[in-house]
Structure formats: structure tokens, C-alpha cells
Amino acid sequence: MELFSAPDVSPLMFAGLAAASLFTAFIGVFTGTAGGLILLAIMATVMPPTVVIPVHTVVQLGSGVTRTLLMWRWVMRQTLAPFVLGASAGALVGAKAFVALPTSALMGILAVFILIVTWLPKLGRMGAERSRFAAVGFGATFLGVFVSATGTLVAPFVASAAADRRNHAATLGALMTFVHILKLLAFAAIGFSIWPYAMLMAAMISTGALGNWLGEMALNRTSEQRFRLIFQAGLTILALRLLWRALEDAGVF
Numbered sequence: 001m002e003l004f005s006a007p008d009v010s011p012l013m014f015a016g017l018a019a020a021s022l023f024t025a026f027i028g029v030f031t032g033t034a035g036g037l038i039l040l041a042i043m044a045t046v047m048p049p050t051v052v053i054p055v056h057t058v059v060q061l062g063s064g065v066t067r068t069l070l071m072w073r074w075v076m077r078q079t080l081a082p083f084v085l086g087a088s089a090g091a092l093v094g095a096k097a098f099v100a101l102p103t104s105a106l107m108g109i110l111a112v113f114i115l116i117v118t119w120l121p122k123l124g125r126m127g128a129e130r131s132r133f134a135a136v137g138f139g140a141t142f143l144g145v146f147v148s149a150t151g152t153l154v155a156p157f158v159a160s161a162a163a164d165r166r167n168h169a170a171t172l173g174a175l176m177t178f179v180h181i182l183k184l185l186a187f188a189a190i191g192f193s194i195w196p197y198a199m200l201m202a203a204m205i206s207t208g209a210l211g212n213w214l215g216e217m218a219l220n221r222t223s224e225q226r227f228r229l230i231f232q233a234g235l236t237i238l239a240l241r242l243l244w245r246a247l248e249d250a251g252v253f
Contacts, residue, residue: 029215062205086137
């Protein structure tokens with residue numbers, strides 16, 4: 001395998017994707033969301049559709065691990081066990097299920113749900129915390145097999161439970177790490193191989209780690225009020241984009 005190479009990816013694209021991983025990791029920490037979805041959109045423009053989601057999953061796993069290690073002291077550990085239980089069930093069902101709904105319907109449902117939970121934050125605190133995070137873990141991992149970047153689904157619930165912006169960034173990174181691990185197990189179970197993209201994934205994980213470090217530095221220098229405002233604005237823009245894509249794919253426009 002040649003250095004700085006991947007199937008159907010030129011050296012210029014290789015460098016561009018590595019840079020995109022750094023930028024979106026920074027955005028993901030500083031805004032509390034958005035990074036994974038932006039990276040997915042960039043990758044989808046230059047890579048074959050059949051490999052985008054598995055490769056994106058590996059890169060996001062690397063980003064989640066480095067963010068969690070950097071910010072472990074801020075992780076809300078009480079959310080981990082129920083989330084992992086729910087996510088495990090979601091991966092099992094997602095790997096085996098035949099999804100009758102088209103992707104456009106899934107994106108539309110996800111977009112509307114994100115908008116509701118973002119702007120009616122009390123909904124993100126309904127019910128006991130353990131059962132709430134178990135349900136979110138199931139939904140995020142099940143949907144993640146098909147639409148990949150489901151951090152936007154998890155983020156409003158983490159924001160509702162987090163007392164501090166650093167709790168939010170660290171916990172979201174930890175929870176999504178488990179989602180990506182389980183998704184990879186699901187992809188392995190259906191026989192998908194990502195080894196030809198190993199060098200690209202290694203480069204993107206390395207630059208993503210740098211982006212996480214820079215993002216944490218920026219997060220420590222901003223105020224809680226500013227973070228919450230950026231978070232809500234960013235999540236709203238992403239949800240509206242998802243809704244627009246869903247309507248386009250459904251042939252409304």
C-alpha cells in the first residue's frame with residue numbers, strides 16, 4: 001500500500017480530507033455538535049457512496065476516543081451504562097432490519113425531532129435519566145447504520161443533562177465513541193471491508209486529534225452563554241439542512 005493513498009482518492013483529495021477532519025473536529029468540540037455531519041457531507045462529495053459511512057465511522061471513532069481521553073474528567077459517567085445498553089440493542093436491530101422507510105423519510109424525521117428537542121429543552125429531560133439515555137442510545141445507533149452522523153440526535157439530550165459546556169463536549173464524545181464501535185461491529189457482521197482505506201483513515205484520525213485539542217483550548221476560553229447560543233444555532237442550521245435534503249430527495253422540490 002502506497003503512503004497517502006486510498007482507492008479512488010487522489011493525493012490532493014487525501015490532503016483535503018485530512019484537513020477537513022482537523023477543521024470538523026475543532027467545530028465538533030467548540031460548538032458541541034455539527035463536526036461529524038459536516039465531515040460526512042464533505043466526504044460524500046469525493047468518495048464512493050458505498051464506502052463513505054464505514055470510513056466516516058472509523059474516523060469519527062478516532063475523534064471520539066481522542067476527545068474522551070482529553071476531556072475524561074468532564075464526562076458524565078452516569079449516562080454511559082444505560083446508553084451503551086440501548087446502543088447495543090440498536091446495533092443488533094439495525095444490522096438485521098430491513099428498513100422500509102426511504103432515507104429521505106429518516107432524515108426528515110430526524111430533522112424535525114432535533115428541532116423540537118433543541119428549542120423545547122424540557123423534552124430532553126423527560127423521564128428518568130437512565131431510561132432516557134438508553135432510548136437515545138438505541139435510536140442513535142439504529143439510525144447510524146443508515147444515516148451515519150447521528151451525533152445531532154444525541155446532542156440535545158446531552159445538553160439538557162450537562163451543567164457545563166465541557167460536560168457536554170466530553171460526554172457527547174464518549175457516547176458517540178460507543179455508537180461508532182457498535183456500528184463497526186455491525187458493518188463487520190455484514191462483511192464490509194475498509195482496509196484499503198487504512199492510510200486515509202489513519203491520517204484523518206491524526207488530524208482529528210489535533211482538531212480536538214485545539215477545540216478544547218477554544219472551549220475553555222469561551223463563556224457558557226456563548227457556547228449555548230452557538231450550540232442552538234448550529235444544531236438548528238443542521239436540522240433545517242437535513243429537512244431540506246429530505247424534501248429534495250422526496251421530490252417535493
